[in-house]
C-alpha cells in the first residue's frame with residue numbers, strides 16, 4: 001500500500017523572518033497566497049523538493065512562501081500535493097493577475113474604499129505610504145499600505161465586546177481563533193467562525209476595497225460595526241449613530257474615525273478623515 005503520509009509536504013511556519021525577508025517573500029509571491037491569491041496569509045518555510053532547485057536569486061537560507069489558512073489546511077490534509085505546492089511556488093496565483101484586478105496598482109489611479117455604503121478614495125504617493133481607513137481612539141483597525149507599487153492590508157477585527165479576534169499585519173495573519181474558515185474568491189475575502197457564521201466580508205483588490213461585514217470595536221466599546229450597507233458607530237458599547245448616506249463619489253478622501261475625547265483628552269487625531277464620530281461633552285454618546 002502506498003503510504004500517503006510521505007507525499008504530504010511538511011508545512012512549518014517560517015519563524016523569525018526579518019521585516020526585509022517578509023517584504024521579499026511578499027514580493028516573490030505577488031502579495032497573496034500562492035494558491036488563491038488571498039491577501040491574508042501566513043509565512044511558511046518552503047519544503048525542500050528534490051526536483052525543484054531554488055531560484056538562483058534567492059539566498060539558500062531564505063525561502064518562505066505565502067499560504068492562506070484554507071490552503072495550508074488542504075496541504076496538511078494531503079488534498080494538495082507537494083508537487084502542486086512546488087508548481088505554485090514557481091508560479092504564484094497572483095502572477096497571472098498582473099493585468100487583472102490583483103494587488104499591483106497604478107499610482108495614477110485612485111483606490112476606491114467603501115465601508116458599508118460610504119465611499120472615499122485613497123491616493124497613494126509613489127513612495128511607500130499608508131492610509132488609515134478605520135481609526136478608533138488612536139488604534140488603527142483597518143489600514144491600506146502601498147509598498148513598492150503593491151497594496152497590502154492590516155486590520156483588527158473584534159467581537160461585539162471589543163476583544164480582538166483577528167489581527168492581520170501587512171497581510172500576515174498574526175492572530176485568529178482556531179478553526180475559523182478563510183476563503184478568497186472573486187476578490188472577496190470571507191471569514192467564518194467555527195459554526196460557519198459569516199464574521200467578516202471584504203472585497204480586496206487593487207482598485208477597490210469594499211468592507212461589508214465586521215466588528216471594529218475597542219475594549220471600551222468604542223468603534224464601528226459594519227453590516228451590509230450600514231456603518232454603526234459605537235460609543236461605550238451603545239449605538240452612537242448610524243451612517244447610511246450614499247456619498248457622492250469622489251467627494252471625500254480619508255476614512256472613518258471615532259474619537260472619544262472624554263476618555264482620551266490628550267489624543268491628537270491624525271490627518272483628514274471623511275467621517276468623524278466624536279464624543280465631546282455628553283457622556284455616553286448620544287443618539288443621532
Ligand SMILES: [Zn+2]
Nearest residue numbers: 033036068071
Ligand atoms: Zn489560498
